[in-house]
Amino acid sequence: MTVEPSLLLPPGYRVLVTAGASGIGQAITLALLKVGARVHICDTDASALRELTDQHLNLSGSVCDVAVDAEVEGLFADVARELGGLDALVNNAGIAGPTGAIETIDPAEWRRCLEVDLTGMFLVTRLAVPLLKRNLEGCIVNISSAAGRFGYAFRTPYAAAKWGVIGLTQSLAKELGPAGIRVNAILPGxxxxxxxxxxxxxxxxxxxxxxxxxxxxxxxxxxxxxxVSGDDVAGTVLFLCSSLGRNLSGQSLGVCGNVESL
Structure with missing residues (x-):
């Protein structure tokens, strides 16, 4: 993707991207690397993680399931070793969850969807915030979905989790704003x-x-x-991390071509 000069980040800018080895996460990772950021990613796919990190000097990675407390703690030990701190967090990890009528959904599948899509975001953010608070400012970008503003029949676990991401985003924006940390959500379509x-x-x-x-x-x-493309989402992440987004916080930005309904 082409990067406008105004979207460039400060030298040595350090970012953690969850689920950064493929899909939207990979597009975000590559965009950040292109503007000179130092990036650490995590992913559950060890092969994809290794393939991507082997290709880029300023990229490191950890195998991690964000829904598992101990693995998230291990992730942040790696972040401390590889980056020495953190300027931005991109909470991208998520799964689609089950599709079906509410009475047919397995409770275990419901729990797994919310554990990855919402609780995982909490587990990562709680350990990232102390690192972000060491700076004069910080940035958190949470990836929600158009399902975070519409009801989504037959996709109730996913929609519930993505609505939860919006609530988490707005609450954290209020809580962390006095520390100079901006928190926004992106809603891809x-x-x-x-x-x-x-x-x-x-x-x-x-x-x-x-x-x-x-x-x-x-x-x-x-x-x-x-x-929309992964690059469309990545460009919005760059905007929010850059000085152009310095007064944006608590916002839910639809990168979706204006989805009218689901």
Missing amino acids: IVEGPRMAGVIEARAREMGVEAAEMERRYLERVSLRRM
């Missing part, structure tokens, strides 16, 4: 890529229609009639 293609194909089979028709139906709910 339909993100292009293999994952979305798989969702469309599966839904098309269920509905008995062609994949192209299913995609058209999805995009009918988006004002701009197009998907």
Whole structure:
């Protein structure tokens, strides 16, 4: 992606990105590296993590499930060793969770979705905040979803978690603002890529229609009639971390082409 000079970060800027080895997280990681940041990522996919970190000098990584307390503690031991501190946190880790009517959802799958998407964000943030408070200012970006502002039938665990991210974001903005820490959420919509293609194909089979028709139906709910990319989300992260976002806090920014409904 092309980076505007105004989005450049201070020299030595240190960022932790959760689930940073693939998808949106990888796009965010690469954008931060491009503007000179030092980045530490975590991911549950050891192979993807190793492949990415081997390619970039200013990138280090840890295998970590953000829903497991002990693994998050190990992550921050690595952050302390590799970065020596922290200027920004990007809470990107999340899973789709189960799809189905509420009466069919396995309670274990419900719990797992909320543990990764919401409790994991808490576990990471609670250990990041002391590091961020050592600076004159800091930045936290939480990745929510368009599902964080709409009800989402048959995706109740995911929607509940992403609504929770909005509440966490607004609460932390109030709590941490006096320490100079800005906290915002990004709400992606339909993100292009293999994952979305798989969702469309599966839904098309269920509905008995062609994949192209299913995609058209999805995009009918988006004002701009197009998907967004990982780079679109990454660019917003850069904006929020940069001096251009110095007075933005407590905000939920839809990077979605204006999703009208789910």
